Amino acid sequence: MQNTKLMLSSLTLVGLFALAGCSFPGVYKVDIQQGNVVTQDMIDQLRPGMTRSQVRFIMGNPLITDTFHANRWDYLYSIQPGGSQRRQERVSLVFNGNDQLAGLSGDFKPGVSRDEAILGTDLPAGTTDPVRTEPEATQPGSLLDQIQRDVDAAEPVPVPTPGRLETN
Secondary structure, X not given: XXXXXXXXXXXXXXXXXXXXXXXXXXXXXXXXXXXXXXOHHHHHHOOOOOEHHHHHHHHOOOOEEOOOOOOEEEEEEEEEHHHOOOEEEEEEEEEOOOOEEEEEEEOOOOOOOHHHHHHOOOOOOOOOOOOOOOOHHHOOOOHHHHHHHHHHHOOOOOOOEOOXXXXX
16 A cells, blocks of 8 residues: 555556646747737828827827826737737827827838838839839730720620510
8 A cells, every 4th residue: 555655656656747748838828918909001101290089090099198288199009929028019199289189109110111112112212213104004905905895895785674574
């Protein structure tokens, strides 16, 4: 009896040490998201002169409203995907004395898509792309040009109404 107890406790102890020394690769780690999700589309909808209620409709309630800076709303968003390093984005909206949107600052810029910024496809004003100087739709012989010509050449067909059939 004493021998069985000693053997059982030693096997348990060895099993615990073995489990403690093992790491479990492939264990799922949860993505941790906090704050307000702000997209480029939301930023693109903002216009100077919008009221606080219009901005709230587009952006949602701000995460931080500072009592010392009543004319500033701060939207913060952070994500830590699966245990990796945390990324944080911030947008601050500033209102003037008439409670109208006066400006914004932060990690987003109006009118600049993140994809375009990453790929480098956004061009400065007044410059043209050396590869594509005109839109594809206006290039003769392109597929879009052919489709547009087919749509322009289509003729309307009257739709028969119930009770009245047209015969030609």
